[in-house]
Amino acid sequence: MKKLYLILLLAVLPLLSHAQSKVSAPTALWPELQLSYGLGESGLLFLQNQYRINTDGRYNGVGSFERIEFTLGYEHTFTEHWLAGAMFRYAKEDMPSSNFTSAFLRHAGTIKGLYFNKQLTLDYVNQERRDPFARFRLGAELGKRLPLGERFITPSLSYELLVVKDFGEETNELLVRTIDRTRLRLDATYEISDKIRVTPYFLRQTDYYFVEVSPKYDEDGVLVEQGYTTKRNRISPVFGLELKYTFNRSISTASYTY
Numbered sequence: 001m002k003k004l005y006l007i008l009l010l011a012v013l014p015l016l017s018h019a020q021s022k023v024s025a026p027t028a029l030w031p032e033l034q035l036s037y038g039l040g041e042s043g044l045l046f047l048q049n050q051y052r053i054n055t056d057g058r059y060n061g062v063g064s065f066e067r068i069e070f071t072l073g074y075e076h077t078f079t080e081h082w083l084a085g086a087m088f089r090y091a092k093e094d095m096p097s098s099n100f101t102s103a104f105l106r107h108a109g110t111i112k113g114l115y116f117n118k119q120l121t122l123d124y125v126n127q128e129r130r131d132p133f134a135r136f137r138l139g140a141e142l143g144k145r146l147p148l149g150e151r152f153i154t155p156s157l158s159y160e161l162l163v164v165k166d167f168g169e170e171t172n173e174l175l176v177r178t179i180d181r182t183r184l185r186l187d188a189t190y191e192i193s194d195k196i197r198v199t200p201y202f203l204r205q206t207d208y209y210f211v212e213v214s215p216k217y218d219e220d221g222v223l224v225e226q227g228y229t230t231k232r233n234r235i236s237p238v239f240g241l242e243l244k245y246t247f248n249r250s251i252s253t254a255s256y257t258y
Helices: 002-016
Strands: 021-024 028-039 043-054 064-077 082-093 098-111 114-127 130-143 146-148 151-166 181-191 196-213 223-225 228-247
Touching: none
Parallel strands: 021 228, 028 228
Antiparallel strands: 028 043, 043 064, 064 082, 082 098, 098 114, 114 130, 130 151, 146 151, 151 181, 181 196, 196 228
């Protein structure tokens, strides 16, 4: 567990050690429907359908769908603490469309009365007009399942780091950020019944990349400032709502699908 803290700390430090500009993206809405079905004592098949909606009418109209995703996955519980699974996800947008073939390993533990889930995911990504590439995702989640009347509510906080690795041509390492994306999420899952759960959440997604700033000239055409390359962070606020229905199984907080 201490090793995971160290990995997360080492990953975040490079993001804080240098000056970098920030831009804010329009707020997005991500509604999602999830259906899952228990297979035997340890298997779980799940289907997810997510929509990503841009609220900024200057780009594509208020309420326009930016992206639609379909995911088919399987999760297997090996022990009380260890789970693993695989997923295939197809994402359609104006440009590009993509598909993701993924495998994940998940550990469910506890710390100070809270559940503490850790997950490592490897995505193999095929995207239009780009060579295939790999994406590594390391995530951690803290939460607690609390009684609320006759039902339960589970507030949780999670953080995820994403790193992209290209298989194609060599890239200039000086222009590659250590971390490509992070996601900080705060949510609360309410168990309407043994089969139905609803999860509203807020997500702060940050993309890390480099941009080229053009040189500046005065009114006489004399160069007053050289062009340069600088780091930029693009922050995207997201409000989401997940509706989940489970057949033939009770889902615990250890599961990826909870």
